[in-house]
Amino acid sequence: MKILLVRSLNALAQGAHVLQHRRAVRLALAAIVALAIVVMALARPAQTEDTTVYTMLLRDITTTSVGRYVRVTGSLAPEAAYQTQFTVLGIRLQGGRFIPMVGEGAYDPLFVLDQDLPPLPEGGAPVTLIGKIVPGTGQQPTYYLQAGDPPDIALMNSLARLGLVALVCLVAAFSLIWYIRRSDYAPGLPFGSPAAAPGTPPLLWFGGVGRPYGDVSLRQEPATFVATRAEALFGSARQPGAWTVTCRRLLSADATLVATRYGALPAARIEFEDERGLRRRAVLATSTLPARDALIEALRFVGLHGS
Secondary structure, eight states: OHHHHHHHHHHHHHHHHHHHHOHHHHHHHHHHHHHHHHHHHTOOOGGGOOOOEEEOOGGGOOGGGTTOEEEEEEEEOGGGOEEEEEEETTEEEEEEEEEEEEOTTOSSOEEEESSSOOOOOGGGOOEEEEEEEEEOOTTSOSEEEEEOOOOOHHHHHHHHHHHHHHHHHHHHHHHHHHHHHHTTTOOBOSSOOOEEOTTOOSEEEEEEOOGGGTTOEEEEEEEEEEEOSSOEEEEESSSTTSOEEEESEEEEEEEEEEEETTEEEEEEEEEEEOTTSOEEEEEEEESSHHHHHHHHHHHHHTTSSOO
16 A cells, blocks of 8 residues: 555656646647636526527517517528628727518518528528517618527537536646645655665755756656765766755755655755855755654755855
8 A cells, every 4th residue: 555655746746847837738738728718607597598499480470479489481582682881990890790681571671680591592482480579779770580590508518517527637737836836846755664676876866956957846856965074966867967955054954754756755945045154945855764864864955064
C-alpha cells in the first residue's frame, strides 16, 4: 500500500509538471474550459419555452400566436418584400428583409424574415415553413415568422450539465496542479519512513533554476552540492554547467518526506536568498536521513561569517 501511494503521488506530480510546462496542453485545457462555459450558457429550463410545433392556417395566426413554433403553408411573394432601414451616425443601414406569405382565407399576409429560409419554389408554388412567431419592433411587422426548428431543450440541458461537470473537474484539476506546483512538484507523504531504491542519486533538486536558464522548473533532477562560508552552489550532476543555483543565505528549512521515482526519500523544503537577494524556494531530497540532516546543517552556516 505504501509503495502504491508513493508511485501514485509521484505520477500525479509528474503529470502536473508536464501539464504546467506544455503550452499545447495549457491551450487545450483553456479551450475545454471555454467550451464548458458555452454549453453551460445553453441551459434553459424546460418550463420557460413551449417548443411544440403547432400546425396552423395563415388566417389563424394572430398576436396570440407570438412565442409559438408553428408550421404554416402558403405562397411567398419575394417581389413584394420590403427592407427595414435605420440610421447610425448619419449613415443609413439596411436591416431585416421581410417577405409576405399569403394563403387561402387569409386577409392579411404573414411576413417571413428572409433568413435561414429553404430554397423557395418558382412560380409562387406553396411552401411549408416551420418557425417561431416573433414580435416586431420599429419598422418591423407587428409579428413575423422566423424560420427554424425549435431547440432541443433536453439535449441543451444535458450538454449544460455535462459542461458543469467538466468545469468542476477542471477547476479541481487546476487547484490540484496549483497545489503541487506550490510544493515544487515534490508532494509530501503524510506518513511512512524513507525507503530509497538501489541506485538512488545522493541529491535530487526540485524547483526552478532561475531566469538565466529560462525560468525552467526541474523535478527530481540529480544535483551536486558545494558549500563555502560565503555561498552554496547547486548544479546539474548529469551535465556539469547546464544549470547552477546559488544560495547566499538560508531563510528556512523544513524536514519532510517526499514521493519520487526512487521511492520515499527524506527531503528538506528550503527558502533562501540567491546571489541577487531574491527569495527562492526548492526541495532537496537525499538518499538517507543523515545526508539530509548534514545538508540542512551545512546550509545554516552559509553566509553567517561573511566571505
